[in-house]
Amino acid sequence: MTSNSVEPVLRATGISKFFPGAIALDEVDINLHPGEVHALLGENGAGKSTLIKCLTGVYRRDGGSIFLAGEEINPRDTLHSQSLGIGTVYQEVNLLANLTVAENLFLGRQPTRFGLIDHKRMRRETDEILLGYGLEIDSSQLLSTYSVAVQQVVAIARAVELSGKVLILDEPTASLDRDEVNLLFAVIRELKARGLAIVFITHFLDQVFEISDRATIMRNGRVIETCRIADVTQTDVITMMLGRQLEAVTRERVHGTAGDVLVEFKGYGKRTVIEPFDLEIREGEVVGLAGLLGSGRTETSNLAFGAMAADQGEVRLRGEQVRIGNPREAIALKFALCPEDRKTDGIVGDLSVRENIILALQARSGWLRTLKRAQVQQLAEHYVRALDIRLASLDMPIRLLSGGNQQKVLLARWLATEPDFLILDEPTRGIDVGAHAEIISLIEELRKRGMALLVASSEMEELVAYSTRVVVLRERKQIGELHGAEITADNIVRAIAAEEEAA
Amino acid sequence: MIRSTNLPLFITLMTFVLAYALCASQYPAMLSGRVAANLLTDNAFLGITAVGMTFVILSGGIDLSVGSVIAFTGVFLAVVLRDTGIHPVTAFALVLLITIAFGAAMGSIIHYLEMPPFIVTLAGMFLARGAAYVLSTDSVPITHEFYDVLQGLYWKMPGGGRFRLIGAVMLLTFIVAMIVAHRTRFGKNVYALGGGAGTAQLMGVPMARTTIGIYAVSGGLAGLAGIVFSLYTSAGYSLATVGVELDAIAAVVIGGTLLTGGSGTIAGTFFGILIMGLIQTYIVFDGTLSSWWTKIVIGALLFAFIVLQKGLGWATTARTIPATRFAERS
Numbered sequence: 001m002t003s004n005s006v007e008p009v010l011r012a013t014g015i016s017k018f019f020p021g022a023i024a025l026d027e028v029d030i031n032l033h034p035g036e037v038h039a040l041l042g043e044n045g046a047g048k049s050t051l052i053k054c055l056t057g058v059y060r061r062d063g064g065s066i067f068l069a070g071e072e073i074n075p076r077d078t079l080h081s082q083s084l085g086i087g088t089v090y091q092e093v094n095l096l097a098n099l100t101v102a103e104n105l106f107l108g109r110q111p112t113r114f115g116l117i118d119h120k121r122m123r124r125e126t127d128e129i130l131l132g133y134g135l136e137i138d139s140s141q142l143l144s145t146y147s148v149a150v151q152q153v154v155a156i157a158r159a160v161e162l163s164g165k166v167l168i169l170d171e172p173t174a175s176l177d178r179d180e181v182n183l184l185f186a187v188i189r190e191l192k193a194r195g196l197a198i199v200f201i202t203h204f205l206d207q208v209f210e211i212s213d214r215a216t217i218m219r220n221g222r223v224i225e226t227c228r229i230a231d232v233t234q235t236d237v238i239t240m241m242l243g244r245q246l247e248a249v250t251r252e253r254v255h256g257t258a259g260d261v262l263v264e265f266k267g268y269g270k271r272t273v274i275e276p277f278d279l280e281i282r283e284g285e286v287v288g289l290a291g292l293l294g295s296g297r298t299e300t301s302n303l304a305f306g307a308m309a310a311d312q313g314e315v316r317l318r319g320e321q322v323r324i325g326n327p328r329e330a331i332a333l334k335f336a337l338c339p340e341d342r343k344t345d346g347i348v349g350d351l352s353v354r355e356n357i358i359l360a361l362q363a364r365s366g367w368l369r370t371l372k373r374a375q376v377q378q379l380a381e382h383y384v385r386a387l388d389i390r391l392a393s394l395d396m397p398i399r400l401l402s403g404g405n406q407q408k409v410l411l412a413r414w415l416a417t418e419p420d421f422l423i424l425d426e427p428t429r430g431i432d433v434g435a436h437a438e439i440i441s442l443i444e445e446l447r448k449r450g451m452a453l454l455v456a457s458s459e460m461e462e463l464v465a466y467s468t469r470v471v472v473l474r475e476r477k478q479i480g481e482l483h484g485a486e487i488t489a490d491n492i493v494r495a496i497a498a499e500e501e502a503a
Numbered sequence: 504m505i506r507s508t509n510l511p512l513f514i515t516l517m518t519f520v521l522a523y524a525l526c527a528s529q530y531p532a533m534l535s536g537r538v539a540a541n542l543l544t545d546n547a548f549l550g551i552t553a554v555g556m557t558f559v560i561l562s563g564g565i566d567l568s569v570g571s572v573i574a575f576t577g578v579f580l581a582v583v584l585r586d587t588g589i590h591p592v593t594a595f596a597l598v599l600l601i602t603i604a605f606g607a608a609m610g611s612i613i614h615y616l617e618m619p620p621f622i623v624t625l626a627g628m629f630l631a632r633g634a635a636y637v638l639s640t641d642s643v644p645i646t647h648e649f650y651d652v653l654q655g656l657y658w659k660m661p662g663g664g665r666f667r668l669i670g671a672v673m674l675l676t677f678i679v680a681m682i683v684a685h686r687t688r689f690g691k692n693v694y695a696l697g698g699g700a701g702t703a704q705l706m707g708v709p710m711a712r713t714t715i716g717i718y719a720v721s722g723g724l725a726g727l728a729g730i731v732f733s734l735y736t737s738a739g740y741s742l743a744t745v746g747v748e749l750d751a752i753a754a755v756v757i758g759g760t761l762l763t764g765g766s767g768t769i770a771g772t773f774f775g776i777l778i779m780g781l782i783q784t785y786i787v788f789d790g791t792l793s794s795w796w797t798k799i800v801i802g803a804l805l806f807a808f809i810v811l812q813k814g815l816g817w818a819t820t821a822r823t824i825p826a827t828r829f830a831e832r833s
Contacts, residue, residue, distance in 0.1 A: 099694060
């Protein structure tokens with residue numbers, strides 16, 4: 001089906017895209033054949049989304065050409081690319097929940113009679129189209145009455161109706177459970193049989209191997225490899241995605257003995273978000289959370305901090321059962337969380353560095369008991385010095401700082417509350433190498449002082465550097481744990497990839 | 504079973520029926536054709552305004568300028584008919600053109616300058632009111648034989664009431680608006696916009712045309728309401744209809760339209776208007792209550808409906824139909 005004798009329906013060559021100070025795409029080539037499912041793989045920042053955005057006209061590409069069915073095209077925006085034949089369906093369903101299923105499918109091209117919308121015909125045609133996808137629903141109901149999976153299928157149906165040559169699915173399975181994924185895959189196979197070229201973007205490698213014919217693996221804006229799925233193993237793919245030479249880098253590790261168990265999660269989980277897990281963290285211990293994107297790292301951290309409420313399981317703090325329903329309760333228990341996306345979840349851009357540092361502390365002591373000015377100043381100065389935050393003045397807005405320094409301010413904010421249990425989600429995301437090393441040594445420092453830390457990271461080497469234990473996650477499930485000398489980048493990758501060890 | 508989409512409309516309808524039954528049990532005279540006719544006639548201008556407001560709110564916007572536009576229209580007509588020899592029909596056409604253009608201009612600013620509708624129409628409110636003052640600060644009577652002809656048009660109701668022309672204009676407006684909202688692409692685009700502007704744009708809804716169209720419709724209907732109001736009062740006064748925009752918003756919300764946009768019906772607004780009119784009528788019948796009780800009851804109703812909408816929102820999100828009805832495919 002994917003033989004190269006077939007003329008590709010979409011051929012893109014030498015696609016380049018530059019952002020100020022960065023090359024997002026570097027001469028990327030990709031060919032899509034009719035009747036194939038083509039997986040596009042890569043970690044965050046590999047350039048997958050940028051490539052899709054260039055193909056669908058969301059971004060103007062800075063170089064290269066796109067041929068659709070042999071003709072060169074220059075999509076101006078998503079609507080234009082849609083009319084040319086390239087449809088896109090995103091993880092968040094881009095349909096209108098307040099309209100009916102039929103209206104969503106036909107918005108903008110409703111069948112009319114005497115200038116008025118012919119509702120009856122519209123519903124009939126909708127039912128016919130959806131039946132082609134194996135979906136039998138009342139199309140005069142609001143879209144919001146149906147589950148995400150059904151909405152996803154309706155979105156796909158709309159994209160196919162409008163475009164019909166290439167269908168791009170951007171993480172369509174991210175919020176679906178297993179049964180729903182099966183249903184979606186049935187639809188994808190159906191479309192494949194109809195001769196559509198389907199691009200499938202996901203972080204779930206199992207799903208890639210289940211449904212895809214070929215895969216293009218990207219890293220740092222380049223195509224690393226385009227291969228037939230049948231010819232490679234998951235380990236090959238992960239190696240290409242992460243780009244590590246998997247030589248065993250065993251480091252001599254001088255981790256002191258861990259203290260008493262501080263926090264203990266038992267059967268803790270939330271339906272459709274993360275499967276129940278057991279996890280205990282001791283004082284003076286750094287537990288690393290490893291796994292590919294979407295494996296449940298962030299979900300685990302958020303759950304542990306109460307940013308998401310668990311719906312099952314229990315938590316014990318020093319042996320006593322506690323409740324963590326929301327971040328306030330967690331803060332009261334001396335928990336702290338540095339979130340993954342500091343721009344949206346962490347810093348308050350226009351407030352000064354000083355205000356950002358005392359935010360959490362102030363929140364804990366309550367708004368009525370304001371901290372004394374001198375005390376605030378002293379705290380801020382202390383952490384700026386301790387963490388070596390480089391800034392012109394404590395009064396400058398935090399958004400003017402570099403990424404690494406912002407991250408340190410965030411850390412300072414939580415350190416100021418003197419937490420017992422510190423959760424860090426991607427503490428080194430988007431910061432430069434120097435700051436990177438400093439954050440790592442800081443984590444080490446905090447551990448020595450007896451703090452319990454839970455650190456989620458996508459960087460294997462980094463996890464190896466500071467973790468006393470590494471918990472490996474895959475498809476929202478804990479699948480393994482590595483101790484002491486076992487902790488190497490090589491072993492982590494192997495654990496992520498290994499299916500047999502999942503049990 | 505009543506669908507969740509129609510539930511707010513149903514509740515509004517039941518509220519109206521219940522309220523009417525309650526009133527009628529106390530004052531049987533309220534069941535008469537006269538009361539029904541007056542209900543339509545007295546609320547004609549407000550009803551027409553509320554139709555325009557329904558479109559605006561359905562799209563997720565707000566139009567604060569309508570009260571001022573009604574006053575402007577009245578003063579404009581009065582001054583033009585007093586000072587020039589223009590026939591009222593020509594004046595009507597002229598004033599409708601002006602108000603439609605005014606609404607379209609506000610819509611353009613909202614769309615192209617990406618300004619919040621609240622601020623833009625607030626500016627429009629001051630502008631229109633100011634323009635009315637410039638034309639005349641006094642109440643200008645309208646004495647034209649054509650006005651007498653129009654005011655003399657009525658249908659006898661069973662039971663002795665007179666169903667006047669302006670009531671018919673309101674009913675016609677509601678019927679046309681229902682067709683536009685539910686049976687045309689423009690109408691569906693209005694709902695799409697209210698459901699989420701970003702998504703609507705991705706789905707190919709012509710944003711500029713729809714946004715400008717919505718405010719043009721609202722402006723034009725405010726103009727029409729102004730004409731109806733001038734027929735009702737036979738005068739134009741720049742201080743008239745202050746706060747009517749808020750009455751219109753209240754009617755729309757009581758009619759079951761979501762203030763955040765995307766959900767609601769024109770028919771609901773109709774019953775919203777009737778409910779508000781009914782309260783007023785009841786107070787007139789009672790005779791001892793202060794007319795401010797109207798405001799109090801409307802306020803209480805508004806609160807009730809807002810809470811209700813919130814409740815319905817929870818109820819519908821809690822209950823989604825899972826994907827179990829997929830046919831098996833190989």
